[in-house]
Amino acid sequence: MTNRVYIFDTTLRDGEQSPGCSMTVAEKLKLAAKLADLGVDTMEAGFPIASEGDFEAVRAISKEFNWVQVAALARSSTGDVERAAKSLESARRPRIHTFLATSDIHLKYKLKKSRQEVLDAAVAAVELARKYVDDVEFSAEDGARTDPDYLEQVSRAVVAAGARTVNIPDTVGYSVPEEYGALIGRIVKALGDTAVVSVHCHDDLGLAVANSLAAVKAGARQIECTMNGIGERAGNCSLEEVVMVMKTRADYYPFTTGIHTEHLYATSQLLSSIITFGPQPNKAIVGRNAFAHEAGIHQDGYLKEKTTYEIVDPKSVGVPEGRLVLGKHSGRHALKQRCEDLGYHLSKEELETVYHEFTALADRKKGIIDEEIAVIIEHAQSAVAQVAGV
Numbered sequence: 001m002t003n004r005v006y007i008f009d010t011t012l013r014d015g016e017q018s019p020g021c022s023m024t025v026a027e028k029l030k031l032a033a034k035l036a037d038l039g040v041d042t043m044e045a046g047f048p049i050a051s052e053g054d055f056e057a058v059r060a061i062s063k064e065f066n067w068v069q070v071a072a073l074a075r076s077s078t079g080d081v082e083r084a085a086k087s088l089e090s091a092r093r094p095r096i097h098t099f100l101a102t103s104d105i106h107l108k109y110k111l112k113k114s115r116q117e118v119l120d121a122a123v124a125a126v127e128l129a130r131k132y133v134d135d136v137e138f139s140a141e142d143g144a145r146t147d148p149d150y151l152e153q154v155s156r157a158v159v160a161a162g163a164r165t166v167n168i169p170d171t172v173g174y175s176v177p178e179e180y181g182a183l184i185g186r187i188v189k190a191l192g193d194t195a196v197v198s199v200h201c202h203d204d205l206g207l208a209v210a211n212s213l214a215a216v217k218a219g220a221r222q223i224e225c226t227m228n229g230i231g232e233r234a235g236n237c238s239l240e241e242v243v244m245v246m247k248t249r250a251d252y253y254p255f256t257t258g259i260h261t262e263h264l265y266a267t268s269q270l271l272s273s274i275i276t277f278g279p280q281p282n283k284a285i286v287g288r289n290a291f292a293h294e295a296g297i298h299q300d301g302y303l304k305e306k307t308t309y310e311i312v313d314p315k316s317v318g319v320p321e322g323r324l325v326l327g328k329h330s331g332r333h334a335l336k337q338r339c340e341d342l343g344y345h346l347s348k349e350e351l352e353t354v355y356h357e358f359t360a361l362a363d364r365k366k367g368i369i370d371e372e373i374a375v376i377i378e379h380a381q382s383a384v385a386q387v388a389g390v
């Protein structure tokens with residue numbers, strides 16, 4: 001078994017379908033460009049049957065970023081699968097991701113279907129999806145709360161029907177690492193090398209990253225995750241955290257990903273500027289305080305030798321070094337530098353607009369944070385583009 005772990009980003013789908021996170025097609029395209037730079041293996045760009053916007057996002061993203069694999073989500077029904085297939089028509093590396101709940105609680109109350117009916121529908125959806133694309137993923141929704149015998153039966157059946165990836169989500173964030181790792185290990189053993197086993201964890205109990213790592217230890221080779229950990233309710237497994245655990249603790253997790261970690265901070269900042277909130281200040285890796293040392297003893301040790309209190313080099317995740325506080329007395333030069341650190345290369349005209357908005361804000365408020373600068377840049381870029389008529 002290889003040590004390469006695939007990063008399946010669902011910021012544009014699971015992340016987007018949570019309060020305060022809606023994105024327009026144009027915003028999704030902008031973020032997709034950053035996710036492509038970041039090196040994600042798969043971008044799940046939307047749920048095409050859900051809305052015209054989602055359909056258009058999958059279509060546009062799979063066309064523009066044709067070297068990245070793009071996934072479209074579909075329930076296990078003919079209409080959904082056909083709509084997903086249509087949205088991926090011009091994709092070079094399309095994936096249809098079809099799902100159906102398998103836990104008794106979902107079967108009884110939500111689907112009102114028997115286990116056999118669900119199994120048949122899952123197989124039929126995978127077979128239909130395979131008529132359109134070679135790469136099909138099946139997700140057993142609420143997999144972590146599914147009877148393991150039945151889960152194994154469904155997993156074998158969808159692979160026999162042509163699925164290449166079988167995802168076992170902890171849809172409601174209920175599982176714990178040892179339990180989830182054992183379940184994933186069982187499915188990995190059952191499927192052998194016939195399919196990649198994938199995980200999709202939610203953070204309702206704060207265990208999404210830990211559960212995903214336990215799963216990888218047990219043989220899963222795809223992690224579904226989002227930037228800043230956004231997603232339904234408490235969110236999904238945080239991409240930046242799970243990747244940086246594997247990088248920082250390679251001694252314990254000897255796995256590799258295709259992520260260029262130095263793009264993490266800029267990607268996080270761009271996402272924050274598009275949606276209505278940024279990561280909490282103390283968020284690991286991308287939070288404003290993630291690399292701030294306040295206590296005297298810590299500062300003393302840090303100044304003598306960084307590694308006394310710093311396990312991740314901020315540069316390795318793209319956090320600008322020597323983070324000067326920008327305020328009303330900062331000049332264009334410092335501002336330009338910060339814009340570049342945040343991943344924006346501005347024209348002279350754009351920088352001028354940013355500078356004016358920045359000084360106006362700095363008049364009203366002390367210490368401008370990076371997220372605010374990113375929002376100003378986004379405004380300025382669209383204002384300049386409008387004047388230019390593009």
Ligand code: MN
Pocket residue numbers: 014171200202231232
């Ligand atoms: Mn989810």
